[in-house]
Amino acid sequence: MPKSLSTISFQKSNMLKKDPLLSFEKISKQWLFDLEHYTNEVLYQKPSETQWCLAELFDHIIRVARTYQLPNFNNCIQNNIRKGALKNGTAYLVFDLNIIPYKKIRMESFPTKVARDFNPLERDANELIEDFKLFINEVKRNAALLSNFDKKTKHFHPFFGMINAKEWFSLVEIHMRHHSKQKKRLESLKLS
Numbered sequence: 001m002p003k004s005l006s007t008i009s010f011q012k013s014n015m016l017k018k019d020p021l022l023s024f025e026k027i028s029k030q031w032l033f034d035l036e037h038y039t040n041e042v043l044y045q046k047p048s049e050t051q052w053c054l055a056e057l058f059d060h061i062i063r064v065a066r067t068y069q070l071p072n073f074n075n076c077i078q079n080n081i082r083k084g085a086l087k088n089g090t091a092y093l094v095f096d097l098n099i100i101p102y103k104k105i106r107m108e109s110f111p112t113k114v115a116r117d118f119n120p121l122e123r124d125a126n127e128l129i130e131d132f133k134l135f136i137n138e139v140k141r142n143a144a145l146l147s148n149f150d151k152k153t154k155h156f157h158p159f160f161g162m163i164n165a166k167e168w169f170s171l172v173e174i175h176m177r178h179h180s181k182q183k184k185r186l187e188s189l190k191l192s
Contacts, residue, residue, distance in 0.1 A: 018098065020166060021143040024173040028136045031058070031176065034187070035129055043125055045189045054186045056120035058128055061176055062135045067117040069171045070142055075155045076165035077145050084156030091160035095167045100177055139172055 035043075035058060046053045052060065075082065093099045123131070146166060154162040157171075 020146070020170040020173060021140070023170070024139055024143075024176075027173055027176050028139070031061075031183075032129075032132055032136065034183075035132055038125070038187075040125060042187065042189075044122065045186070047186070047189060052120060052182075052186075053122060054183065055122050055125070055128055057179060057183060057186065058132060059120035059123055060118060061179065062131060063120060064118050064175055065135060065139065065172045069168055069175065070138070072155045072157070073142060073165050073168035074145075076153050076168055077149055079150070079153050080155070081153060082156045083162070084158075085161045087154075087161040087163060091157075091163060091167070094160065094174060095163070095170060100174060102178075102181065142169065 149165040
């Protein structure tokens with residue numbers, strides 16, 4: 001007897017599962033290559049006074065990983081749980097189906113401290129390149145902890161609910177993909 005459509009659409013597919021470290025390595029390698037080849041004009045060109053340039057976007061990616069994603073990943077690894085709402089539908093789309101809904105998120109929607117931690121700086125190109133390389137190595141070092149994590153140990157995320165260490169780790173790469181459209185748009189700006 002054939003399965004109903006609703007049964008099929010809610011099954012998890014192993015084909016959609018991906019290795020979060022390989023995914024991160026692929027996107028970070030491309031981003032680093034791009035960063036190393038931007039001219040200063042391209043790196044610091046802003047669409048408007050209230051929008052980020054590429055240098056700020058790269059700094060934001062690093063800051064969010066260091067101040068939020070990796071610390072919460074480590075909270076899961078160390079069994080430091082912050083409880084909250086259960087994993088929600090958006091989390092299932094992102095982590096189980098590998099679908100990233102495109103949604104602009106305003107920094108003002110975060111608590112003040114988090115927004116301050118996430119707010120980027122416009123940094124020197126060479127300093128930013130070196131820091132991005134350090135960031136890549138930090139993420140890779142943390143990946144080693146994934147080999148032996150407890151899937152039941154979860155830590156609260158305000159957009160996704162309770163997520164585990166692998167999901168927190170995956171957010172580093174997912175966050176980069178989330179900003180890919182913005183990155184492409186900034187790369188294509190005409191210099192004025």
